[in-house]
Amino acid sequence: MIHFNDAYDKVLEHTLDLGTEMVALNQGLGRILAETIYADRDFPPFDRAAKDGIAIHSDALKNGLDSFRIEGLASAGMPQQKLKDVNNCIEIMTGAVVPRNADTVIMYEHLNIENGVATLLKQVKKGQEIHCKGSDLTSGAVLLPENTRIGAAEFGVLASVGKSKIRVKKLPKVCVISTGNELVEVDQSPLPHQIRKSNVLSLYAALQKEKIEATSIHLKDEKADIKKELIHILKTYDVLLLSGGVSKGKFDFIPEVLEDLEVEKIFHRVAQKPGKPFWFGVQSALKTVVFSFPGNPVSTFANYHIYFLPWLCRSLDVGIPQEEVLLDASVAVKPPLTRFMQVKIENRKGNLWAIPVHENGSGDLTSLVRSNGFVCLNPRGNAYEIGEVVPFIRTNP
């Protein structure tokens, strides 16, 4: 059995270089950019009116004018207009190009307009209400560095520079595998000794949040069948996420079958609770990484977030989310097991407090919907105190 920190480090030592691919922009949300995005023109690309009103030349103010005959109209989408007489004005709409010979915009609220003449109601400053060309960013500036996760804001920026196709990091091909003779499909009525499979579905859903469309497969507790199936699965996928069959039971065949198939065991059993019988290995020739999680639902779910998500972040070369919270209870964690305790997070005046959630062990699947995640408590001699800052692994927003 190895220490949690060592297990975590070993998982991160076995990342994959997944390469890159081109996708349509509308497929890009949540993906990781594999190229730097530059401004293809100035932002904004022209001097644009920031308000609806009139555009004038400030020299007219020096001449003591406060009334301007309206000589034309400029609206967004029109090519640049020209102010012919600098003692006149052009009505202008927000987003329109400021006309040639004009350098100042005055909003309607500060004007009185009668009979085609606009009269100032307020003092005017030269250059006001103009969003100047290139004042946000100049052409060639970096808008999005490589390795940026594409969210809604990034999506808008990509659209604004005409990236209808983008280069992104490839995602791993993942196979989620449930094991066990007791499991039946969601739409089946289980007999008294059976249960519906839930682990694969929560893993499948969690992977969808990462934009990974996994394949799910079920294996009965038959050693020969497991072996036959896994030979093919190991060749087809980058990552296998198995759940169940890794502890000490008579039907827990997974570790030996994996080793038979030349998946090198990196470790089996971690000093942690829940999730202790976790088996992790790699098939070097096939470049397949195998996360074989203990079957208890809380263990599978916890280990997916504790190990697989950081592994994915590291493989995609993006930062691993790090969060800390304040413990709302005193907790004793005796050696040797690191405790992952389910907590509900409460925001009290800007501080995130972690309140332990009642749960009935790692088979208690229903507890997962009452918590926001797990605090990580390494074992030590003295109890954790109320108000102590501890690492937090978020599973629910």
Ligand SMILES: Nc1nc2c(c(=O)[nH]1)N[C@H]1C(S)=C(S)[C@@H](COP(=O)(O)OP(=O)(O)OC[C@H]3O[C@@H](n4cnc5c(N)ncnc54)[C@H](O)[C@@H]3O)O[C@H]1N2
């Ligand atoms: N003698 C020992 N027994 C156990 C140990 C141990 O160290 N020595 N470890 C315990 C711990 S801790 C855990 S966790 C479990 C893990 O066992 P397995 O990985 O072998 O998982 P199974 O026995 O196949 O299943 C455990 C439990 O989870 C349910 N399960 C499995 N898959 C699913 C699924 N896809 N959806 C929903 N539920 C699932 C299964 O029905 C079992 O109830 O072992 C302890 N025992």
Ligand code: MOO
């Ligand atoms: O690791 Mo098991 O998950 O403690 O029940």
